[in-house]
Amino acid sequence: MILNARSSYSRLLLMVVLITVIVSGSSRAIVHAAVNVPDNIRVAFFINLGANKYQSLTSVATLQSTDGMNLIWRDPQFSLPAGNVAAGNSVRFAVDGYRALVLETADLNAAIAVLKKIQASSSAAFVTRLTKSGKPVYQVTEGTYSSAAGAKTALTKWTGSGVATGVQTLISARVAGPWAVETGPYSSAYEAEIAADQLGSAGLDSFVALKPREGALEYVLRVGQEQNESTLPALQEAVAAAGGLNVRIPAAGESYALIRHDMTLNGNANKPVDFYAIPAGSGAVLRADPAGAGGINLLERSKRTYRGSMEVSVLNQSLAVVNEVDYEQYLYSVVGTEIGAKWPLEAQKAQAVAARSYALSSGMGYNIAHVVDTTLSQAYFGIASENAMAIEGVNQTAGEVLTSQGKVINAVFSANAGGITADNATEIWEGDDSFLTAGAESPDDGPQKGLLDWYYVALSSGQAGYIRSDLLADSGQKHISGAKYLKATAEGIAVRSKPQVVASVEPIARIGSGTLVVELDKVPENTDYSWIEGPVTPEVLLASINKRAKPQITGPLRTLEVTKTGPSGRATEVKANGVTVDVGVSDNLRGALNGLKSTLFTIEETGRYSILNGQGDQVDSSGQIGSLKIIGGDGTASSVTDPNLYVMDGKGNLRAGTTAPAFNFLGKGYGHGLGMSQWGARGLAEQGYDYQYILKYYYKNVLIEKDA
Structure with missing residues (x-):
């Protein structure tokens, strides 16, 4: 059929319009703007920000990689190669602080036996190999204390408990400290080790150390493990007399990394492991880069293996371990940890964008790190938690974040909103997060299906x-x-x-x-969507409440009731014995009430009920504990002594109660309930909604913007 030009043009125009409608109806509403998602993110595993802030502490960090590792020295001025760790070998790090030196012996088996005794109650026990008089000796120490007094208290404990009884020791038990004299420099680690052995022949504790000088790393010896600087002049003379090279007393605060040879109980105890002790206050950082694609295992973090580099430093007198990793690869693990591997792809994508936004909005929230690896930020469990769906969800949304008024939002999320999202202003943290959709119905009942x-x-x-x-x-x-x-x-x-x-x-x-x-x-069966906790005894609840409440509640605990709720039905005020439980923001009630999953709950007081007495008056049982009596068919009154009690309520239903106070919590949801519900995202994805719809359902007035 032949069409005239006008007819062809009309049909062509109609086709263009249809194509435009189809394309515009299915295109992503992604704005390319000046959002900058960094290449890397820093995740703290162990860090000390102070007692009233965040603390995750370890006395030692042990790293291993199947492909080996390259060590890098970093400080405010330099980044220098510092050595290698062979494939499959371990390297350990600690603070060069004060320790309880319990034993020095030439018998490795005896040292290991003492080590095991100390390890029964301490995670900071070490056996260090030195050379003295041409033979190896083994020092058993405990702790990495920030003061000599702390180490002295520990030493008294260990000597008093007799952990080294029966073992011949070459020196008296004492406090070992970070004060030392320095000799060198030496041209290589090998030359430094020979010099350490020579000084060891004079009975001196000598350790090889790395030290930056004029843009390069030198090998020096640090000789002595002194409690304070008062003994250093005499030690300097002794080291010089034993043939030490350029013996000097280093100034406090000089940067170094002491290298000890420690024996471990993992595998062959006769094989020493390099142990780097870093001084506090020097600003030194040792970084471990994986030599291959296998990642780095952090023994003290549940033996998990992570992508990227590990940085070890000292912050606030404590060991700090930070993982610096590619931002998107970090999200592979976060998404894989936070939601199920078989969840729909659109839910994976929504989680990826929310997690990326949350992390980016955090800034450097942990001093030397952006986030931590726990749910205080978002769960990050390493390579083993990655899965194909999580990786696909991250890759398909690479660089995408949620913004409001030009800023990346703090896209908080929780596991399960219990059917309705919370209102932050009145129910959770009392913040004005205008981008969070409050009171949204959330299809969260997925955990209940099939049960x-x-x-x-x-x-x-x-x-x-x-x-x-x-x-x-x-x-x-x-x-x-x-x-x-x-x-x-x-x-x-x-x-x-x-x-x-x-x-x-x-x-x-x-x-x-x-x-x-x-x-x-x-x-229903207990799940993240619907749950029952209890009965909880008054003693357990009162102890939990009074760990957090100011002022504390005077016991014994007889009554506990929700007296105020917010728009979504979450508890915003609870009274105990008629007194308001003040624990700060409402979300803190979860912890105060013995660790409830959410604040969307009601309380059933099993020992509290109202009774009509013989005169027809209503009596509240909560104030009558131990005095309840029942009149039998023969008219005889007898006290109720059984702890369990069954009564008919006003509607004729048989109810279980108790003669003494006890409390059941009937609740919905898991988490604070703000922002995106993860189970709700799954529910919406299963209904056919895409990740953009899901995100804009839980976060209002937001844009999805992509890294420029």
């Missing part, structure tokens, strides 16, 4: 507990209260304290096939 309900039942013994619904059947009989009798359908059925199987918690009872129990309630 059976549980029956809450009363046993003939008077105990109450939970039994999974597939293990009980309706007996066809009724209790005198009108409640159903349920019949056990198998032998050895566990009756549990919560509607959930927890392998580490023993059942409160077991019942046999055909046993009758009384149905009290039917509830």
